[in-house]
Amino acid sequence: MVCLIILMETSLIGKALNFGLNEYGFESHVSKLMYNDHCNYLLNHINLNYAMKRLAFTVPFTKKTFQLCTLFKRLSVISTFFVLTNKRNGKVSIKIHLFYFYGSPIHGFIRQISTKRKSYYVSYRALTLLNKRLGSSTYVLSTDLGYITHQEALLKRKGGCLLFFIYY
Numbered sequence: 001m002v003c004l005i006i007l008m009e010t011s012l013i014g015k016a017l018n019f020g021l022n023e024y025g026f027e028s029h030v031s032k033l034m035y036n037d038h039c040n041y042l043l044n045h046i047n048l049n050y051a052m053k054r055l056a057f058t059v060p061f062t063k064k065t066f067q068l069c070t071l072f073k074r075l076s077v078i079s080t081f082f083v084l085t086n087k088r089n090g091k092v093s094i095k096i097h098l099f100y101f102y103g104s105p106i107h108g109f110i111r112q113i114s115t116k117r118k119s120y121y122v123s124y125r126a127l128t129l130l131n132k133r134l135g136s137s138t139y140v141l142s143t144d145l146g147y148i149t150h151q152e153a154l155l156k157r158k159g160g161c162l163l164f165f166i167y168y
Contacts, residue, residue: 037116038064039142039163046077049098050105058084061092069094071147075138075166076106108167113139123159137167 042065049057059065061083069081079099085092099106114120122130122141127150130139139150143160153160 038062039068040112040115041065042068043110043112043164046072046096046098047110053103054098055100056095056097058093058095061094065094067147069096071140071149075149077110077166106168110164110166112164113162114142114164120162121159122162124153124157127153127159137165139165 042059045057045059066083069078072078073081076099079097081094081096083092084095131150131154134150140163141148141150141153141158141160142163143153143158145156145158147163148156148158148160
């Protein structure tokens with residue numbers, strides 16, 4: 001009797017961890033939230049949709065989300081994105097198509113560094129030291145020039161807030 005209960009609990013936990021199933025009352029509520037931190041919101045959606053192997057999803061339109069989408073397009077994280085307007089209620093959203101190569105993403109993972117509560121700033125000098133240890137990863141900074149990669153920041157001799165890194 002005890003073994004049966006344990007097996008039933010683990011199967012329900014396994015069903016709960018699969019975000020695609022909502023027949024047991026477990027549902028992902030990430031898409032129903034709108035954070036003030038647009039970078040965190042977009043990164044969560046990209047990581048979740050890569051994990052669920054969905055090719056396309058939509059997010060609400062903001063200027064920062066649009067800038068991040070153009071950066072992700074340059075870095076080949078997403079293949080395309082379109083700005084859509086709903087004619088009924090006038091809401092604007094962005095439809096994002098993820099980039100897959102033979103069924104898997106090009107990059108290894110995307111990790112966020114700075115959050116809304118804790119920001120990590122790096123100077124140009126520290127960025128030159130960090131560049132020697134990066135390998136094949138790319139850091140993304142938020143500067144007064146907008147969102148740029150660490151290579152662009154080194155060319156422009158700028159520092160800024162480290163947002164996230166993409167490991168290839």
